[in-house]
Amino acid sequence: MDNLLIIGGSDAGISAALRAREVAPSCSVTVMLADDYPNYSICGLPFFLSGEIPDWRALAHRTREELLRQGIRLLPDHKATAVRPEEKIVVVSSSSGGKTLSYDRLILATGAASRKPGHIKGLDTPGVFFLRWMADSFAIAQHIERNTPTSALIIGNGYIGMEMADALTRRGLAVTLVGHSQHVLKTVDPTLGRLVLAELERNSVRVASGVDVEEIGVRDGRLMAIGSGGFQAQVDLVLVATGAEPEVGLAKSGKVPLGYGGAIKVNRRMETGVPGIFAAGDCVETWHRLLEKSLYLPLGTTAHKQGRIAGENALGGRKEYAGTLGTQVLKLFDLAIARTGLNDAEARLEGFSPLTVETECWDHKNYYPGAHRLHIRVTGDRTTGYLLGAQIIGHWQTGVAKRIDVFATAIFNRMKVEEVEQLDLSYTPPLSNPWDPVQMSAEAWCRTAYQ
């Protein structure tokens, strides 16, 4: 009988465990996790901190009892410190002391860690936080409750920075958002970035772009951040949200080869370079379906999919991961901001001949109440006509997320932009137009490309 050991109790690890029990109900599945929070939705942390979700316990995808009922053995508060593939054991330190655990098959789902930018001094000053795990979230919540801060500085103008600017503003704090890049949310193109900036400013977030924070210190009992170009901010709380890096210490201890961006190298079956060891989620490189090569793109959706495949294959399956398109959506105040595939600059770097066309249109027939404007950018290849990517911004209740999913489904199937026009999409005046915005934007692209 197989003895499957999984290290990591977040999205990838638990997905692997559940799938393993599904395909081989007789196998022994153990999930070891460093903290005491198996299967929590870390994507939900900003919404807990904003106050929209009053009780953090609601963030559990499944309760501990549900996991146990699936026949999964849980080892919380167990930190794996080394893997020894020759002996098929993992060395563990837990609150009750050190030990080793043996395995037949091992899945590494160790996730990612917050990146700690080396050039910023004073990151260990009390009141400076990161956000990745439940414990980070509790620390921030406790700081807010105990010290009732009235202002916050967020360092990093990417996804987490945006979500936390929204969250802390809702929580009543005056938020300053500072970032290295010249435009906020550089995962979308600058013309859309300007709409994101406007939404931040409309909600009283002070935004400073193109600034490197250099030092965080304490002045007059408050935190003082100093950065390039004379940037200064005196606040009561600092959140550093400058990205994530794969957690690979354990992989290294077992000489598991690394790949793109220092993440664990895996093939599409989620096998690492060491026989018997699989890996999935934010600690691995990820196959990009369009580029047909691996990148580092840590996302919750991907972690779930890869985890499931690792769980199945660790018990003898031969499933292949279909690949990511980097599909993402973010809610920021009243906006949803979504993208899939490649933008113009990325496509050019990869050797395509991209053309990107921006369209603005109503989300539904504007004679019906409540219509909003959508801004859509479609990127296609001039030479082949293939759809490469799309970006959409609009009110969060106007189908932005599911419209990006139509694009994602089209790219997944390698459609040409002109074929997107021909899709048979649904229409009723309160919900769309006879040509859905997805199709209007594809049509605008074709008009530009083929005239």
Place this chain on the structure above:
Amino acid sequence: MDNLLIIGGSDAGISAALRAREVAPSCSVTVMLADDYPNYSICGLPFFLSGEIPDWRALAHRTREELLRQGIRLLPDHKATAVRPEEKIVVVSSSSGGKTLSYDRLILATGAASRKPGHIKGLDTPGVFFLRWMADSFAIAQHIERNTPTSALIIGNGYIGMEMADALTRRGLAVTLVGHSQHVLKTVDPTLGRLVLAELERNSVRVASGVDVEEIGVRDGRLMAIGSGGFQAQVDLVLVATGAEPEVGLAKSGKVPLGYGGAIKVNRRMETGVPGIFAAGDCVETWHRLLEKSLYLPLGTTAHKQGRIAGENALGGRKEYAGTLGTQVLKLFDLAIARTGLNDAEARLEGFSPLTVETECWDHKNYYPGAHRLHIRVTGDRTTGYLLGAQIIGHWQTGVAKRIDVFATAIFNRMKVEEVEQLDLSYTPPLSNPWDPVQMSAEAWCRTAYQ
């Protein structure tokens, strides 16, 4: 120089005219229409009658001036009475007398007419209405304004019946909905039909299914409808919404061959059987992408697409219509009800080996406020694994319409159900789950099919 004549000024006709002017700016394009309302959104009529759209003028997709600016010549109040292909002329009766118009190429976009069920006596009683064109809509609106009816009977429990039950209820009338079929909205399966019925009843619509109305008369100054099984209803307004049939009188006059369901026979280039004559929209049979044969499926989205192709090909293009999947969505009070592809019964009739699995899940992570339940039915082929169809019901602001579009895009690309699970769809807790409901329902199908 080409002289293109288009008969019909609704979705297909105007789409054809606009496309013709786009591809050949030097050609002469004339659109002849029987009424005085070119390019009106007849899909919007229920929302005008409900009062949600106060001014009917807002229903114009484009104003008359915009059409003229595109170089389109409009002939309103011109009713074509015969086509003579040998002479390339159309015989016309207009308010200013009869005449003939010649053409080089002709597009028939004559639309559909309300079906008048022959077995119901008294359909010409004052107070009995149909709903298809602007004039129908004005007649109903006038009746409501002049006579302030307090109750209405709707005959027909399909799409238009549903929309009008909603509209007249909003308008303050007590509505009875009666239909021949045993379940309301038989375009969705009975388990979903029950949810539709519950929504109607929750909004105080009295529903009688499996009833044939036999006679409409007048009693005590009000309308009295009598039907099978002792059905009786005394009301102030009757709307007959028992479907549409292709308007083909003109086609017949020119010996243009008919096809499926008596609609004009066309190939995928929208050519009829008579050289030089094209046809598009609700008057033609429609190529079904999955079945690879033609059916009669009149829909606004299809009319726009076919019109555009007819317009391009009438001027020498060779474009092919990609085909319909019958994708539809309907808003009924707080619900959206959508479908695409085939349901179980239809798939079986067509020789597939269908399996249909129903799933119920949250539209987004239920820890975030405002989550609603979605009911999704996925139909796939047991033998091949291909996705054949999907149906979704849920709150109208939960992405039902765009989620059916993801399914429609998947079917358009002939995906297997298990591939749908692997799509890279977007996720943020306020808008979805790590596995979108589309994928959860695909996964449930696979679990049933492959266990």
